[in-house]
Amino acid sequence: MEVVLVLGVGIEDSGFKVNAVDLTGSGIHSYDTNKISSLSEYAEPLTSYLKGLGVAEKVILIGHDLGGACVSYAMEMFPSKVAKAVFLCAAMLTNGHSTLDMFQQQMDTNGTLQKAQEFVYSNGKDRPPTAINIDKALLRDLLLNQSPSKDVSLASVSMRPIPFAPVLEKLQLTAQNYGSVRRFYVETTEDNAIPLPLEQSMCGANPPEKVLRLKGADHAPFFSKPQALHKTLVEIAAMPMLPIQAS
Numbered sequence: 060m061e062v063v064l065v066l067g068v069g070i071e072d073s074g075f076k077v078n079a080v081d082l083t084g085s086g087i088h089s090y091d092t093n094k095i096s097s098l099s100e101y102a103e104p105l106t107s108y109l110k111g112l113g114v115a116e117k118v119i120l121i122g123h124d125l126g127g128a129c130v131s132y133a134m135e136m137f138p139s140k141v142a143k144a145v146f147l148c149a150a151m152l153t154n155g156h157s158t159l160d161m162f163q164q165q166m167d168t169n170g171t172l173q174k175a176q177e178f179v180y181s182n183g184k185d186r187p188p189t190a191i192n193i194d195k196a197l198l199r200d201l202l203l204n205q206s207p208s209k210d211v212s213l214a215s216v217s218m219r220p221i222p223f224a225p226v227l228e229k230l231q232l233t234a235q236n237y238g239s240v241r242r243f244y245v246e247t248t249e250d251n252a253i254p255l256p257l258e259q260s261m262c263g264a265n266p267p268e269k270v271l272r273l274k275g276a277d278h279a280p281f282f283s284k285p286q287a288l289h290k291t292l293v294e295i296a297a298m299p300m301l302p303i304q305a306s
Contacts, residue, residue: 075296080105082129084222093181093189095222098230102129109137117142119296122149124252124278125221128158131230131237138236145295147288148247148278151261154232158225164257171251175201179220187227190220205249205275206282214279242267243295247276249283271295 083101084092095101105120112118120141122130127149134141150158162172175197178188193201195215203211232238244267246258262270271291276284 075293078108080108082126085219092220092222093179096224098128098132098225098228101222101225102132105129105133106136109133109140112140116140119143119145121145121147121292123147124149125158125225127151128225128228128230131232134240135230135232135237138239141240143241143243143295143298145243145245145292146267147245147280148250148253148258148276149244150253151242151244151265151267152230152232153265154237155229157227157229159227160229161253161257161261162226164260171197171201178223188223190223191226192220193218201251202278203282204251205277205284206279210279210282214282243298244270245280245288245291246270246272247278247280248272248274249276250278252278269295269298 079086081088081104083103084090084095088104099106109118117140120130120133120143122128122145127146130144130146130149131152134144150161152158152161175194177192177194179190179192180186181189198215198218199206199211203214206214244258244262246255246262247253248255250258271294273280273284273287273291276287280288
């Protein structure tokens, strides 16, 4: 369910140019998820997109779920190309931490997540997992508990395994690069995959410029609260630069 959206500076109905990037092995990208061995490989479609931008072009990056780690990686690699970064119920990690570190904060209390995870061992059971599947019987409870039935049905036939190696990888983030990009976090109050207390914990450990909240949204706010999400993203895009504080 991880997603990375790129908003050009400027959602389409509100005058924005939008590009939904399929990360390696995701969406219509045909690569075998089980063969992805690093975060850089997983995020390559995003970094390639940023490399192709013109000298003066900047984008707003929106990362969802594990896509947040990819957005952070892109911020570190191409800070001059990212005007703003939006973490939508996403992994917003601190330097030296992995997405697995984030999930382990609440794994013991999140029984639904534990039950829903199905590890894939394409290299054999004596080797580390290569991917994670979500049990279709628990898909609604974990990710789509507030979403319309038609979207649950769509997701159940569209979702692909999540590569495991990027979940394990610890990010290297610097104040000079990652820290120079404006960050925003969008909380989802009915999220069972990344519950609100975990979202708040990440924001406390790594404070963004602003935290916004989607009330009644599950882990797929683009299904459960699309209009509120649209409004929130437009609001973030329109936020002016903060005034420089005199020292």
